[in-house]
Amino acid sequence: MSIKIMVVDDHDIIRDGIIVLLELEDNIDVIGEASSGDEFLEMLGDKLLDIVLLYIVMAGKSGIEVAQILHEQYPEIKVIILSANMDEDSIFEAIQAGIWDWTDFPVRFKRGKPCFPKTAGRTGQCRH
Numbered sequence: 278m279s280i281k282i283m284v285v286d287d288h289d290i291i292r293d294g295i296i297v298l299l300e301l302e303d304n305i306d307v308i309g310e311a312s313s314g315d316e317f318l319e320m321l322g323d324k325l326l327d328i329v330l331l332y333i334v335m336a337g338k339s340g341i342e343v344a345q346i347l348h349e350q351y352p353e354i355k356v357i358i359l360s361a362n363m364d365e366d367s368i369f370e371a372i373q374a375g376i377w378d379w380t381d382f383p384v385r386f387k388r389g390k391p392c393f394p395k396t397a398g399r400t401g402q403c404r405h
Contacts, residue, residue: 279305286330287336314340344356
């Protein structure tokens with residue numbers, strides 16, 4: 278059974294790079310991508326999704342605003358916030374919005390693989 282992921286980032290090159298890395302994994306299925314929080318919410322509909330990788334700062338709805346909507350309307354979807362600068366205030370605000378985890382850029386690697394948490398539970402394995 279594969280993990281179904283969508284990637285939401287307003288930077289095409291970042292979004293494309295993350296997707297390429299994720300598609301190298303046998304147990305991950307990237308089922309969609311969006312360049313804004315608003316576009317993602319429009320696309321979401323009835324998609325069965327396990328995780329959304331969501332950039333924190335975007336035009337329109339921010340990653341934190343989208344995380345709050347998902348927390349309220351789709352609590353089964355795990356939100357991982359992506360950010361270049363996660364300060365303590367941003368982390369606190371994101372946790373209050375119901376995120377599952379966060380990672381900073383550049384995406385970290387362990388043993389040559391992208392370091393994102395597992396869906397089995399919040400592991401924190403990727404913290405450096």
